[in-house]
Amino acid sequence: MLSDPAGLLLKIVTPVAIVAAGVGSLVLFGRKPEPLAPPQTSDRGALVETATVERFDGAFKLRLDGVALPIRRIKLAAEVEGRITEKSDAARGGRSVAPNTPLFEIDTTDYQLEVERLQAQSKQADEQLAAVDVDIANTEELLTLAVEDQALAKRSLERSIDLNSRNAISETELDEAKRHELTSRNALQSLRNQLSTQMQQRRTQQAACNLVAVQLKQAQADLARTKIVSPINGSVVTDHVEIDDHVRPGDVLIELSDNSQMEIRCSLTVDQLFWIWLAGGSVGPRLEVSGFEEPGGIQRTDSSGPLLLPDAPSGSAPSLNLTTTTTAPPVTASLELPRLPVFVVYEFAGQLVEWDGVLSRYEGSGLDAQTRTAPCRILVPEPTKPRVRAAAGQRDATAVTPPRMFSGMYVDIEIPIATQVPLLKLPLEAIRPGDSVRSGRKVWVDRGGTLSVVDVKVARVERDHALVHEQPTGLHAGNQVIVSPLASVSEGMALREPDDDPFAESAAPKETAKTDQQPEGGRP
Numbered sequence: 001m002l003s004d005p006a007g008l009l010l011k012i013v014t015p016v017a018i019v020a021a022g023v024g025s026l027v028l029f030g031r032k033p034e035p036l037a038p039p040q041t042s043d044r045g046a047l048v049e050t051a052t053v054e055r056f057d058g059a060f061k062l063r064l065d066g067v068a069l070p071i072r073r074i075k076l077a078a079e080v081e082g083r084i085t086e087k088s089d090a091a092r093g094g095r096s097v098a099p100n101t102p103l104f105e106i107d108t109t110d111y112q113l114e115v116e117r118l119q120a121q122s123k124q125a126d127e128q129l130a131a132v133d134v135d136i137a138n139t140e141e142l143l144t145l146a147v148e149d150q151a152l153a154k155r156s157l158e159r160s161i162d163l164n165s166r167n168a169i170s171e172t173e174l175d176e177a178k179r180h181e182l183t184s185r186n187a188l189q190s191l192r193n194q195l196s197t198q199m200q201q202r203r204t205q206q207a208a209c210n211l212v213a214v215q216l217k218q219a220q221a222d223l224a225r226t227k228i229v230s231p232i233n234g235s236v237v238t239d240h241v242e243i244d245d246h247v248r249p250g251d252v253l254i255e256l257s258d259n260s261q262m263e264i265r266c267s268l269t270v271d272q273l274f275w276i277w278l279a280g281g282s283v284g285p286r287l288e289v290s291g292f293e294e295p296g297g298i299q300r301t302d303s304s305g306p307l308l309l310p311d312a313p314s315g316s317a318p319s320l321n322l323t324t325t326t327t328a329p330p331v332t333a334s335l336e337l338p339r340l341p342v343f344v345v346y347e348f349a350g351q352l353v354e355w356d357g358v359l360s361r362y363e364g365s366g367l368d369a370q371t372r373t374a375p376c377r378i379l380v381p382e383p384t385k386p387r388v389r390a391a392a393g394q395r396d397a398t399a400v401t402p403p404r405m406f407s408g409m410y411v412d413i414e415i416p417i418a419t420q421v422p423l424l425k426l427p428l429e430a431i432r433p434g435d436s437v438r439s440g441r442k443v444w445v446d447r448g449g450t451l452s453v454v455d456v457k458v459a460r461v462e463r464d465h466a467l468v469h470e471q472p473t474g475l476h477a478g479n480q481v482i483v484s485p486l487a488s489v490s491e492g493m494a495l496r497e498p499d500d501d502p503f504a505e506s507a508a509p510k511e512t513a514k515t516d517q518q519p520e521g522g523r524p
Helices: 005-029 109-165 171-224 270-279 505-515
Strands: 050-052 054-056 060-070 073-077 082-087 102-106 227-229 234-239 252-258 262-268 341-348 351-362 374-380 410-417 423-427 441-447 450-456 458-461 465-469 480-482
Touching: 060 270, 102 252, 109 171, 262 270, 262 410, 270 410, 341 374
Parallel strands: none
Antiparallel strands: 050 480, 054 423, 060 262, 060 410, 073 252, 082 102, 102 227, 234 252, 262 374, 341 351, 341 410, 351 374, 423 465, 441 450, 441 480, 458 465
């Protein structure tokens, strides 16, 4: 039996009342508010942000890094043997030296004695040569007398023959005349032979004099080589010997670094080489070129017009057949770099210091097998003339420039490139990936509210913008490119910009007025 009917009723009614209150609250307050209804249009389109494409008429800079090196480093070695007797204070590591600065001196005793000996020998050879000249002069005088005697003997013989033909003299007298003429002729020939021998002796003695003179020059050169001086304006890298060290020819005494000029060792990529060749005039019309493709797909419409991109499908190489009829200088296959100006920049104590340089030469004859870049050298002709790169034309009063460019500096290199290639400037956000690595890049263009996908060839990527080649058809200055992301893209899809958004703040009051009305199906 139920002992308390009132309590039982309370236990039944209370849950029912709670459930009923919950259902009533849900019906009264649980309705989802109706969203703001946009204006009724046939196609709202995708909301995008755009930027204007600008024509790029300025110059850009190729940026790379490198390391400073002396234009040459030489090792001075001993050319003669001996003991180091003197060492200059300038011949210490780190010292600066000027041309003809004395560095070392080797013991000169033996070399000075050799010079004196050869000087005496040279004087002796000269005296011997003079004695031969005296003998030649004497022989020439005797030869003159012998010629006269032979002439007399010849005339006497002729008279004897005439007299003998008339039986005026005997045969014995005739034979005596012949003997006298033969004796005189023999004496004449002996003097001639003696003169020839003396002339040969003179030539031999002259050769001996010349040999002694050469030996004397060698000895004087060896004596001069005992003093080692600096051949350049530079600094001492390392000194290897001290006083009383014994050196032999070929022993390295000191290493010097040439400070008159400096070089920067760096590497250029293939793309950077293209812009350098283009700026230096190494890229031009080619004769009867078939199947040639410039880097980036660039070709010329004529010999004087700007470089333009061909209207070719993505990934296909244009086939060219150019014929040059102008008087432009022919393109050469020279291995020399165009001598373009360069700025060499180094951060020193929180400030930027720069030097003027020029592209000098390649280092080697091709691309590096590991990095696929072209090693090259940049010449800095005046490394002792740095300047501080100040912002907005102002210079810090406390700025201190290094006295010169030092070997081993890691520097930044800027190569200004002014080119006639038509380029367009657009934000980096507008560049979209292509279908493949070799097919270039794409941009989305807003053409009057519809999307157009355009292929582009990126020329340069800077910090906040990209430079692309202008094409005969496609992207042009003034076009609106899409910089905002889209989930999916299709050619010709509808677009709208923030100014056309029905939910923009300018349209909010009108929408609010419309939503004040009770929506259909609502509660009275």
